[in-house]
Structure formats: structure tokens, C-alpha cells
Amino acid sequence: MLPLKALLRLYRSHPWLLLMSLAGLVLGVSLVVAIELLNHSARTNFVAARSQLAGEANYRLAPAGGLDEQLYVQLVTSQPALDAMPQLHGWLKDEEGRSFQLLGMDLFNPGPLRQLLGAQPASEPAFSLNRADSIWLAAPEAARLGWQAGQSRRFVLGGSDGGSARTLTLTLAGTFEPGAVPMERLLITDIGLAQPLLDKAGRLDRIVFKLSDAEARTLQATLQTDYPNQPLWLEPISPALDASQLGDALALNLTALSLLAMAVGLFLVFNAQRFVQSVRRPQLAQLIILGMGPSRVLRWLILELVILATLGTLLGVLLGSLLALALMGQLTQALADLYGPNPIDLLRLSPVSLLKALLIGLFGTLAANLPGWWQLLRQSPLELRAGSSRPPAHPWRRRVLAIAILLLCALCLWLPQTGLSGALFIAGGWLLAMALWLPDALRGLLGWLRRRAGGPLTARLGVAETLYHLDRTAIAVMALKLAIAAAIGIGVMVSSFRSSVEIWLGQRLAADLYVTAPKGVAGNKGTLSDATLKTLLANPLVSAASRRSVHPARWQGQPIEWAQMDFIPQLKAAYPLLAGRWPTRPDEVLASEPLTVRLGVKVGQTLAISGEQGPRQFTVTGVYQDYGSDKGQILHAFEGGAVQSLALFSNDPEQLADRLRERFGEQLNLLSAPAIHSAALKVFDQTFVVTELLKLLILGIAFVGIGSAFMVLGLARRGELQTLQSLGLSPRHCRQLLVWQGAGLGLLTALLALPVGYGLAWVLIEVVNPRAFGWRLAFEAAPLHAVTALLLAPVCGALASWYAARRVV
Numbered sequence: 001m002l003p004l005k006a007l008l009r010l011y012r013s014h015p016w017l018l019l020m021s022l023a024g025l026v027l028g029v030s031l032v033v034a035i036e037l038l039n040h041s042a043r044t045n046f047v048a049a050r051s052q053l054a055g056e057a058n059y060r061l062a063p064a065g066g067l068d069e070q071l072y073v074q075l076v077t078s079q080p081a082l083d084a085m086p087q088l089h090g091w092l093k094d095e096e097g098r099s100f101q102l103l104g105m106d107l108f109n110p111g112p113l114r115q116l117l118g119a120q121p122a123s124e125p126a127f128s129l130n131r132a133d134s135i136w137l138a139a140p141e142a143a144r145l146g147w148q149a150g151q152s153r154r155f156v157l158g159g160s161d162g163g164s165a166r167t168l169t170l171t172l173a174g175t176f177e178p179g180a181v182p183m184e185r186l187l188i189t190d191i192g193l194a195q196p197l198l199d200k201a202g203r204l205d206r207i208v209f210k211l212s213d214a215e216a217r218t219l220q221a222t223l224q225t226d227y228p229n230q231p232l233w234l235e236p237i238s239p240a241l242d243a244s245q246l247g248d249a250l251a252l253n254l255t256a257l258s259l260l261a262m263a264v265g266l267f268l269v270f271n272a273q274r275f276v277q278s279v280r281r282p283q284l285a286q287l288i289i290l291g292m293g294p295s296r297v298l299r300w301l302i303l304e305l306v307i308l309a310t311l312g313t314l315l316g317v318l319l320g321s322l323l324a325l326a327l328m329g330q331l332t333q334a335l336a337d338l339y340g341p342n343p344i345d346l347l348r349l350s351p352v353s354l355l356k357a358l359l360i361g362l363f364g365t366l367a368a369n370l371p372g373w374w375q376l377l378r379q380s381p382l383e384l385r386a387g388s389s390r391p392p393a394h395p396w397r398r399r400v401l402a403i404a405i406l407l408l409c410a411l412c413l414w415l416p417q418t419g420l421s422g423a424l425f426i427a428g429g430w431l432l433a434m435a436l437w438l439p440d441a442l443r444g445l446l447g448w449l450r451r452r453a454g455g456p457l458t459a460r461l462g463v464a465e466t467l468y469h470l471d472r473t474a475i476a477v478m479a480l481k482l483a484i485a486a487a488i489g490i491g492v493m494v495s496s497f498r499s500s501v502e503i504w505l506g507q508r509l510a511a512d513l514y515v516t517a518p519k520g521v522a523g524n525k526g527t528l529s530d531a532t533l534k535t536l537l538a539n540p541l542v543s544a545a546s547r548r549s550v551h552p553a554r555w556q557g558q559p560i561e562w563a564q565m566d567f568i569p570q571l572k573a574a575y576p577l578l579a580g581r582w583p584t585r586p587d588e589v590l591a592s593e594p595l596t597v598r599l600g601v602k603v604g605q606t607l608a609i610s611g612e613q614g615p616r617q618f619t620v621t622g623v624y625q626d627y628g629s630d631k632g633q634i635l636h637a638f639e640g641g642a643v644q645s646l647a648l649f650s651n652d653p654e655q656l657a658d659r660l661r662e663r664f665g666e667q668l669n670l671l672s673a674p675a676i677h678s679a680a681l682k683v684f685d686q687t688f689v690v691t692e693l694l695k696l697l698i699l700g701i702a703f704v705g706i707g708s709a710f711m712v713l714g715l716a717r718r719g720e721l722q723t724l725q726s727l728g729l730s731p732r733h734c735r736q737l738l739v740w741q742g743a744g745l746g747l748l749t750a751l752l753a754l755p756v757g758y759g760l761a762w763v764l765i766e767v768v769n770p771r772a773f774g775w776r777l778a779f780e781a782a783p784l785h786a787v788t789a790l791l792l793a794p795v796c797g798a799l800a801s802w803y804a805a806r807r808v809v
Contacts, residue, residue, distance in 0.1 A: 004304065026319060028361075029360070033323075033353065057111075060207065083111050085112050088200055100186070106191055149173065149175065284377065405433040406430075406433045441752050484753035489758070494692075496778060513647075547645075560634065562633075586639065597771075757789070
């Protein structure tokens with residue numbers, strides 16, 4: 001262990017080398033861990049919440065408007081072996097604002113939900129229906145909430161989207177041990193108690209079944225035969241598939257940011273180890289002279305790197321877990337705005353995510369630094385002792401690697417079949433290649449400034465010193481350029497996305513007033529009754545109207561949306577076609593742009609669609625732009641059935657809205673186009689708040705790296721600074737020299753990062769988004785991001801170098 005102690009003694013005399021080595025790794029790993037945990041928690045919570053309602057069921061019968069309970073009675077009496085469960089479902093909030101699910105079910109015959117209740121074949125959970133407000137909780141959940149049996153708590157039912165809210169007082173009648181799925185934030189009660197609680201006497205929200213494919217076909221045929229006048233269609237249940245679509249745009253941005261943070265962190269670790277190599281040359285020469293072979297020295301260096309990487313990674317895992325905990329509420333709110341409420345907002349520690357972070361931190365550190373150490377140890381002891389303390393530079397290797405990366409990016413761009421992986425490689429490769437070219441660009445720019453420089457001595461000396469020490473600061477500057485370019489690129493992409501959505505909303509919201517029914521307590525879209533529709537359409541102030549409904553459907557196993565509306569002339573202008581024509585027959589539909597780009601649907605193609613209305617075949621006649629669904633959507637002429645919303649046109653929309661509010665009160669939601677426009681943009685901004693926060697953290701990592709680089713550089717230049725002071729330069733002027741260097745290097749890096757950032761924005765807009773989501777965005781320059789980078793980079797560079805100057809001068 002003596003050689004290891006000798007190697008580690010360096011960090012005692014140069015603690016900034018240790019801090020710089022750990023800082024990049026800790027911050028990079030922390031963002032990887034935080035984002036991995038956030039993505040994993042969001043998807044796991046989504047699946048858990050849906051699985052709690054489905055159990056082992058794989059089919060459901062859930063028509064809009066619910067079901068009469070007599071249908072369930074008839075099904076189970078005619079088919080005694082049918083494994084089915086009737087359900088009622090409501091969203092509740094407690095006094096602390098936490099969301100809960102209230103599930104009404106047959107407690108004495110759980111059917112497909114049997115394993116969720118931990119029931120054994122010989123022992124069913126004991127339930128006693130002695131109170132009308134009785135509910136049951138899983139024992140671990142009751143303990144976590146501190147809710148004792150016999151205690152009552154108050155909840156609010158409904159109240160979202162303008163619907164009326166009711167207060168419910170529920171009493172915990174008992175607990176049970178959960179089975180296959182943790183029953184989190186789930187209150188269960190008997191369906192006979194749930195009906196009066198949810199004000200749904202004699203009604204069901206859904207029936208779930210556990211069926212084989214053959215049984216499902218038989219049951220579907222029975223439903224069509226026995227109930228020909230009701231659109232009753234079985235839907236497959238797949239919570240995992242639904243979760244795969246959960247927040248894909250947000251998850252993609254977060255994952256890309258985490259990988260970028262890790263790349264920036266590894267750049268900083270590599271930069272610190274280059275300084276360590278420079279300072280350690282005499283020590284390595286001494287160890288070899290004393291009889292320790294280069295391979296043995298390398299083994300001790302590997303052990304040192306493993307210790308540093310393990311320490312940094314473990315600290316990063318801890319910091320990342322805390323960061324994920326702090327951001328979990330923000331992410332949950334963003335996903336709730338997009339996909340509706342989810343009662344489970346727990347941060348879940350994933351062993352796979354933590355192991356991935358450990359492997360990335362450990363192997364990333366070794367891969368970044370071992371080649372340099374091995375190359376250094378191949379020199380003789382005399383070369384090590386006499387060699388320059390400056391880090392070795394291999395410009396031709398950098399240039400060849402940059403050219404190779406750009407060629408691979410061009411190949412992925414030329415071959416669309418490389419898909420999303422190829423698009424992400426183009427984005428990452430572009431950033432990396434431009435970072436590798438940065439030292440050459442800075443050297444040329446600084447050389448030009450040196451030849452034309454005038455002004456005070458400090459400024460001229462700062463340019464010359466920056467150019468001379470560029471090999472030492474190059475890696476930290478590369479990391480800074482990566483972070484600035486990524487911040488600009490992602491910022492421009494989000495701004496372009498927002499601008500495109502704003503223009504799209506301006507086109508789409510053509511009606512004067514939009515009418516919807518309040519959402520049901522089960523969270524599903526409400527429907528307008530026939531009487532309400534007749535009253536609305538008979539109003540003399542209504543000049544035109546279009547009915548609309550949107551239902552889930554599947555095409556080739558992929559979830560899509562099946563939208564129906566009246567194709568009135570006033571609304572056709574709100575759907576400008578990108579290709580094709582408007583449908584003229586009942587079996588013709590329009591396809592949204594994401595459906596054509598992501599799933600390859602083409603004009604003239606026939607689609608076999610399955611949904612609540614049953615299987616249908618449609619021919620695609622045109623394509624329209626849509627940012628409302630990344631799953632893809634077909635638009636069909638309204639044929640009848642439940643109406644979820646109504647678009648009204650009027651010459652006096654304000655008077656119309658006043659009359660409808662006076663007539664219907666809270667029974668309807670009345671929204672003007674500007675109100676919907678504002679609410680949609682608010683949801684958009686909320687969705688990308690987490691992205692903006694993490695983008696700032698990555699910039700912080702890069703500026704920490706610049707500060708650490710200047711600190712270590714100052715330590716290495718103490719002799720030079722003492723020489724300058726002996727020549728008459730005061731300590732104040734020496735500090736000014738370092739500050740000028742930091743500000744100038746930050747400004748030049750930001751200037752060179754601008755074209756790289758806009759190039760990244762082009763890749764994200766024109767390549768990544770179409771391949772990932774099928775959206776084509778209008779490019780917006782968004783100069784505010786560029787101006788912010790040009791202002792922040794020199795200021796932060798100056799502050800970092802000023803702090804370093806105070807420590808070394």
C-alpha cells in the first residue's frame with residue numbers, strides 16, 4: 001500500500017486537484033441518477049396506479065357514459081365461469097391536497113383483482129359493511145399515512161375543470177395485506193357503498209375481465225348478439241404499453257440532458273487528471289528508478305482512479321437522489337397536466353438505475369484517463385523527469401476523431417432507417433466534434449487577437465498567456481462549450497416548439513365558444529346529454545356548431561386516437577391540410593402528421609382500426625398538422641354517439657356565454673378560444689420547467705469546471721506569477737490578469753458556441769423531433785438564448801478566475 005499512499009499524498013498538497021477530479025464526476029453522476037430516477041418513478045407510478053385498478057385483468061368494457069349494473073348481473077348469471085369484476089372509480093383529494101383513488105368493487109368476489117388483495121385460496125380478506133362510509137387500505141399504506149382503523153378523514157370529490165365539488169367523510173374500517181402490486185393511495189370499498197358515495201346509483205364505470213383470446217372473442221360475439229343497440233366493445237388492457245408513451249418528449253429531453261451532464265463531468269475529470277499527470281511526472285520517474293515497473297505503477301494508478309471514481313460516483317448517487325426528490329413534485333405536476341391526475345407521486349429508487357450510474361462513473365473515468373497514463377508510462381524515467389510539465393497535445397488525433405464523428409453523423413442523417421438512435425447520435429456527435437475542433441478555433445482566434453492587440457498591458461499579456469496555456473485549459477473550455485451550445489440548442493428547440501404550438505392553436509381554435517361537460521369522477525371525459533345538446537343548438541345566437549369526441553383506439557397494436565367531428569366549413573380552415581383532400585365518404589378519414597411520420601401511414605392507405613366503437617376500416621385521404629397527440633390521430637366525420645365537446649360560432653359570443661352560464665351554471669364548462677389558448681401554453685411551459693432547471697445545472701457544472709481549471713492553472717503558474725511580480729507587476733495586476741483571462745476565454749467560448757448551438761437546434765428540430773414524435777416545427781432563432789450566453793459566459797468566467805486568483809496570488 002506504500003505506493004498508493006505516495007500517489008495519494010499529491011492530493012494533500014494540491015487539494016484543488018482532488019476537488020476538480022471529484023466535482024465533475026459528482027455533478028455529472030448526480031444528474032444522471034436524478035433523471036434516471038425521475039423517469040423510472042414516473043413510469044412505475046403510472047403503471048402501478050393503472051395496475052391497482054386492473055389487477056390480472058387483461059380486458060375491460062368501459063363505454064363512454066358507463067354501464068347499467070344489470071348488464072354485469074346478466075353476464076355473470078348467464079356465464080357463471082366468467083372471471084369479471086364491476087368497478088366504480090373516483091378521484092379524491094385530502095385536506096393536504098394529495099390525490100387518492102377511490103375504487104368501488106365486489107369485495108366478496110374480487111375476481112381478477114384477487115391477487116392484489118393478497119388473498120390465498122383458503123383465506124379471503126375479512127370485510128364488514130357495517131358503515132356506509134367504510135373504506136379499506138393496504139396495511140403498509142395505512143401505516144405510512146398514519147391512519148388508524150375507526151378514524152375518519154375528509155376528502156373532496158370532483159371540482160376539477162369547473163365541476164361541482166363535494167366533501168366526503170370516509171372512515172377506515174380496516175386494512176389488508178397487499179398482494180402482487182403495492183396498493184398506494186388507493187381507497188377501496190364495496191361497490192354497493194361506492195354508488196351512493198359517487199352519486200352513481202345503479203351504474204358502473206367499467207367491467208374488467210381476465211380472459212383468454214378465445215374467451216374474449218366469444219364474449220364479444222355475445223355482447224354484439226345480446227345488445228345490438230349498444231356499442232359494447234372489449235378493450236385490451238396494457239398499462240405498460242400506455243406508460244411507454246408517458247411523457248416521451250419530456251423523458252427524451254431529460255435523458256439527453258443527463259447524458260450531456262455526464263459527458264461534461266467526464267471532460268472535467270479528464271482535465272483534472274491531465275494536470276495530475278503534469279505534476280506527477282517526477283514522482284513517476286522516481287518510482288520507476290526505484291525498481292517499480294511501468295505495468296505495476298499503472299496498476300496502482302488504476303486503483304487510485306477506482307477509489308476516486310467510486311467516491312465521486314457514490315457522492316453523485318446521493319446528491320442525485322436528493323435532487324430527484326426535490327424535482328419529483330414538479331415532474332408529477334407536469335405529467336398530470338398532460339395525462340391527468342396520478343395519485344402515486346413517490347420517488348422510487350431503482351437498483352438498475354443506480355447500477356447504471358455506478359458503471360458509467362467508474363468505467364467512464366477509467367476510459368477517459370487510462371490511455372493518457374499508459375502513454376505517459378511508456379516514456380523512460382529520464383524523459384519523465386526532463387519532460388515538459390505541460391499536458392501533451394495531439395492535435396492530429398483530435399482532428400481525425402472529429403472528422404470521423406462528422407462522417408458518421410452524415411451517414412445517420414442520410415439513412416432515415418437509423419431512426420431515433422441515429423438522430424440522437426447526430427445531436428451528440430455534432431456537439432462532440434465541434435468541441436474537439438474548439439482548441440484549433442481558439443488558437444487561431446487568440447493568435448489573431450495577439451497580432452492586433454492594443455490597449456493596456458494587462459489585456460495584451462492576458463491574450464498571450466491564454467494562448468500559451470491553451471493546452472492546459474482546453475478540456476475545461478470544451479466542457480464549457482458543450483454546456484453553452486446545448487443550452488442554446490435546447491432553448492431554441494423549446495422556443496420553436498412553443499412558437500409552433502402557439503401558431504397551431506391560433507389556427508385550430510377557430511370557434512367563438514367551446515362547451516364541454518365536467519369530467520367524471522373517474523377522470524374520464526364527460527359527455528353532453530341529448531337534452532343539453534338540443535338546448536345548445538336551438539339557441540338563436542348560435543350560427544354554426546360542430547360536435548366532437550375523441551376515443552382511444554389501436555392500429556397494428558399501437559395506441560392512437562380516434563377523433564370525430566362535424567366537418568363544417570368554418571372549421572375546415574382550422575385544419576389546413578399538408579397533403580391530400582378532405583374526406584367525402586363515411587369510410588374516409590384524415591391522419592395527423594405524427595401518425596404519418598412515426599408510423600408510416602400514407603395518403604390512400606387503408607387502416608384497420610379497433611376501438612370502443614368496434615373494428616372499422618378507413619381510407620386515409622389527407623394529412624393535417626397536429627401537436628395535440630404524439631400517439632397520432634385519425635379525424636373522422638361525426639357519425640353519432642356521445643358528444644364530448646361542442647364548438648359554437650356566434651356573432652355575439654359574450655352574450656351567448658352569459659346566457660348559457662345563466663341557463664346551465666356549473667353543469668357545463670364554457671371556454672373561449674383565448675382562455676383555451678392561454679391554458680394550453682401554461683401547460684406547455686409547466687412541462688419544460690424541469691428541463692430548464694437541469695439545463696441551468698449543466699451550465700453550473702461547466703462553470704465549476706472553468707473555475708477549478710483556473711485554480712489548478714494558477715497553482716501550476718505560481719512560479720510564473722512570482723516572476724511577473726519580481727518584474728514589477730503588483731499582486732493586484734496579477735489578479736486582474738487572471739480575471740481578464742477568465743472573462744476573455746468565457747466570451748470567446750460563448751461566441752464559438754453560438755453556431756454550434758444553433759446547429760444543434762436544427763438537428764433537434766429537423767431530425768430528432770420528426771423521428772421521435774412526428775412533429776415538424778417552425779425554426780425560431782430565439783436570440784434571447786444567445787444574448788444570455790454571451791452575457792453570462794464572460795461574467796461567470798471572470799468570477800471563477802477571480803476566486804481562483806484570490807487563492808493563488
